[in-house]
Amino acid sequence: MPDPRLAREVIASPFAIQGLTVSYDHRPVVHSVDFVVPPGSMTAIVGPNGAGKSSLLKAALGITRRLTGEVRVFGRPIEQMSRHVAFVPQRNSVDWDFPARVIDVVAMGLFRDLRWWQFSGRDHRRRAMESLGRVGMEAFADRQIGQLSGGQQQRVFLARALVQEADLTILDEPFAGVDAATETAIVEVLKSLRDEGRTLLCVHHDLSTVRDYFDHVLLLNVRRIAAGPVAEVFVERHLQATYGGRLSPVQLARLVGSAAEVGGR
């Protein structure tokens, strides 16, 4: 049962952190961050290099234990909810020499489902092929994963997340190193998941696409600078605070256009 003391907003949220601090050698790289991801949103975590974005994700996913604070998935500790969470890692963090066929990599997503033993091998293959179809990669099902291009590998990892049918999918820089066509294809898949009511949380680097791709954003630079709807938060003063005043007036004009600054937190 969810803890009755938790705020309703946290219980309803697919992903909420409270007072999250991550430290290496007693140095906080994420400091006391509160953040609630709205259900059915496509939310970006944005900040400069070294801002703590990956550390926040690693702490949230239990990959590092150097944290204090709370991480909740629908109000419960994430360890109890891992079946509801899919993760697409950064492509360069994966050993692509690992000998595995594309179809097997995708089907591995099913083994996080506690009921995997109820499916036959044929069910696994059918579900994995459906997911590969959604990312346009069914023709590559029997290829070795290491023989694919970077963009194709990224699509396969997205298919592996899709097969889990998770309520929350967390992606670490899904557009890094992919071409424009692949980026568009991935965005379309992510938006279709959002339209099905699922929640997407992405570490994202390209400030120029935040407004087009995302509806909510966390601006992070060790501390939370601002979080909320993109239209409210992705504004000049918060961007300057996040990037330490390093964005030029021309860059800012391109990013926020003529949109009026309407506050944010």
Ligand SMILES: Nc1ncnc2c1ncn2[C@@H]1O[C@H](COP(=O)(O)OP(=O)(O)OP(=O)(O)O)[C@@H](O)[C@H]1O
């Ligand atoms: N294992 C580690 N040990 C010590 N320091 C670390 C470790 N991992 C990350 N750091 C430090 O923590 C800080 C935040 O790193 P992190 O990778 O979380 O930032 P990021 O926002 O994801 O950066 P980028 O945009 O460059 O990927 C950096 O100063 C980094 O050097």
